[in-house]
Amino acid sequence: MCGVVGLLLRDPSLQPRLGELLVPMIEALDERGPDSSGIAVYADRPATELPPTLRLSLGADEAVDWMALGCSLLEVAASGAEIHRFGAGLVLDVPEASLATVQERLAAEWPQVRVLGTGWNLRVLKDTGRPTDTCARYGIASWDGYLAVAHTRMATESAVTVLHSHPFVPARDLCVVHNGSFSNYATVRRYLLDAGVRFDSDNDSEVAARYLANRLQFGDDLEEATRWVMKEMDGFFTLVITSADEMSVVRDAFACKPAVVAETSAYVAVASEYRALAELPGITDATVFEPRPEEVYTWSR
Amino acid sequence: MESLNGTETLDCTVVLDCDDLGTRAVNRALRALPGGSSVSMRTPRGRHNLAVGLADDITITVEGNAGYFLGGLCGAKDGSGPDIEVNGFVGWSVGENLMGGTIRVRGSASQSAGASARGGRIFIEGDASLRAGISLKGGSLAIAGDAGAMTGFMAQAGTILIGGNAGHALGDSLYEAAIYVQGSIASLGADAVIDDMTDDDVLVVKRMVEESGFDHIEPERLTKVASGRQLYHFSTHNHGSY
Numbered sequence: 034m035c036g037v038v039g040l041l042l043r044d045p046s047l048q049p050r051l052g053e054l055l056v057p058m059i060e061a062l063d064e065r066g067p068d069s070s071g072i073a074v075y076a077d078r079p080a081t082e083l084p085p086t087l088r089l090s091l092g093a094d095e096a097v098d099w100m101a102l103g104c105s106l107l108e109v110a111a112s113g114a115e116i117h118r119f120g121a122g123l124v125l126d127v128p129e130a131s132l133a134t135v136q137e138r139l140a141a142e143w144p145q146v147r148v149l150g151t152g153w154n155l156r157v158l159k160d161t162g163r164p165t166d167t168c169a170r171y172g173i174a175s176w177d178g179y180l181a182v183a184h185t186r187m188a189t190e191s192a193v194t195v196l197h198s199h200p201f202v203p204a205r206d207l208c209v210v211h212n213g214s215f216s217n218y219a220t221v222r223r224y225l226l227d228a229g230v231r232f233d234s235d236n237d238s239e240v241a242a243r244y245l246a247n248r249l250q251f252g253d254d255l256e257e258a259t260r261w262v263m264k265e266m267d268g269f270f271t272l273v274i275t276s277a278d279e280m281s282v283v284r285d286a287f288a289c290k291p292a293v294v295a296e297t298s299a300y301v302a303v304a305s306e307y308r309a310l311a312e313l314p315g316i317t318d319a320t321v322f323e324p325r326p327e328e329v330y331t332w333s334r
Numbered sequence: 335m336e337s338l339n340g341t342e343t344l345d346c347t348v349v350l351d352c353d354d355l356g357t358r359a360v361n362r363a364l365r366a367l368p369g370g371s372s373v374s375m376r377t378p379r380g381r382h383n384l385a386v387g388l389a390d391d392i393t394i395t396v397e398g399n400a401g402y403f404l405g406g407l408c409g410a411k412d413g414s415g416p417d418i419e420v421n422g423f424v425g426w427s428v429g430e431n432l433m434g435g436t437i438r439v440r441g442s443a444s445q446s447a448g449a450s451a452r453g454g455r456i457f458i459e460g461d462a463s464l465r466a467g468i469s470l471k472g473g474s475l476a477i478a479g480d481a482g483a484m485t486g487f488m489a490q491a492g493t494i495l496i497g498g499n500a501g502h503a504l505g506d507s508l509y510e511a512a513i514y515v516q517g518s519i520a521s522l523g524a525d526a527v528i529d530d531m532t533d534d535d536v537l538v539v540k541r542m543v544e545e546s547g548f549d550h551i552e553p554e555r556l557t558k559v560a561s562g563r564q565l566y567h568f569s570t571h572n573h574g575s576y
Contacts, residue, residue, distance in 0.1 A: 287464075287484075288445065288463075288464050288482075288483075291425075291426065291444070291445070293444075306380065306401065306402075306425065307380035307399060307401065307423075307425060308379055308380035308381060308382075308401055310380075311379040311380045311399070312379075321423070323444060323463055326464070326483065
């Protein structure tokens with residue numbers, strides 16, 4: 034199984050309520066993916082912020098003294114860095130100029146730690162255990178923002194760990210969540226490894242995410258890159274893909290995995306099942322439909 | 335009006351509020367009702383497995399959108415069973431393995447509507463998504479609107495009536511079910527062929543139109559799709575041996 038969720042807010046007045054709207058969606062899909070979950074939220078940063086800071090989300094499968102790590106990174110990052118700690122990881126704001134130094138120190142002193150995601154607007158949280166518990170433990174309901182993507186995981190192809198959890202963030206501000214399974218991922222991973230792409234896990238969905246980013250690097254737009262994933266990746270999928278200002282959903286040719294979209298003037302929401310949308314405001318007046326197989330649907334802010 | 339554990343009696347209609355009851359409690363309450371009862375099911379909020387496994391001829395109105403398997407496993411071998419109406423849309427596999435009774439969906443149905451149904455009638459007033467009538471073993475499935483790809487996949491017996499257009503691979507690997515389409519057919523599946531409409535076919539369709547109320551469907555405008563009988567090894571000439 035697995036559950037996927039995407040929520041793009043069009044009405045700015047809903048932005049303070051993003052987390053509050055998101056949590057019931059995740060809870061409704063808890064039983065589709067009870068072993069782990071991940072949430073990525075995009076929020077606008079103050080336009081006046083100088084120097085420009087990147088937001089790094091860190092995670093690990095082994096125990097890490099996150100506060101010690103945070104302090105250690107603050108030594109090499111310029112002042113003004115902010116740290117938001119949560120159980121299996123940490124979100125850190127780092128001036129873009131200090132990024133390389135931070136990455137060097139991470140590699141040297143904290144080799145078990147991985148960057149879950151990097152973005153201007155993005156924070157990523159992943160943890161094992163029931164998604165409902167994860168939402169409560171980290172107070173997701175209080176998070177604000179304009180776009181969220183989330184995943185509840187029932188692992189079929191690889192281990193249940195933080196680093197195997199979705200969303201995968203293969204490029205800045207680009208998130209991918211996947212319900213389904215790919216069968217030729219080892220082949221595609223070998224191709225990507227030869228091309229110098231690095232992986233954080235042996236998850237099949239991570240291969241699709243990094244292949245997508247690989248295509249974008251070649252100059253494809255998001256829709257073209259998604260078409261390449263459909264062409265080259267063999268298997269079943271409902272994918273929700275987000276960038277800083279877009280959300281896409283695509284399903285395999287047989288529509289083996291479910292997806293339902295609800296669209297109003299205030300938001301676009303996608304979820305594996307309608308019951309995850311049932312609590313959204315104005316849902317009874319929303320346009321509700323199922324994305325057709327092999328059609329790429331994209332919504333912009 | 336009396337309220338007891340989320341069950342209310344309003345005139346002669348029993349009101350079940352899904353916000354007050356778990357799915358098993360809803361189904362237990364429905365099963366406990368005597369034949370002829372009338373039930374209004376409130377706030378389903380897309381919940382799965384509502385009104386499943388009911389044999390008696392009770393009338394159920396679902397006030398909202400339901401999830402997967404609505405009305406699954408209902409009815410008896412003689413074709414009797416509950417009369418279920420959904421004032422909304424339904425998720426995957428509405429009326430899965432239906433034996434008897436009637437399910438009417440006022441909105442659209444998601445994938446695999448009527449999967450493996452052996453009897454009864456399913457009426458979809460909107461569209462049906464992919465693989466409607468998959469492995470149908472009897473009974474009838476009428477869709478007022480369009481039907482998705484692979485509708486009638488491996489259907490063995492029974493009737494599928496489509497008032498709108500049919501998607502790709504219609505009737506793929508079909509056995510002996512009959513499919514009637516009023517609109518266009520995107521493509522036929524493996525071993526599905528266009529067959530002649532006989533007088534019997536017209537009678538069958540007329541009865542389904544009457545029962546469903548889908549009177550935009552006109553028998554003379556229909557295309558019949560049946561098995562080419564090349565893919566499976568049964569032959570009607572050997573019928574006595576089976």
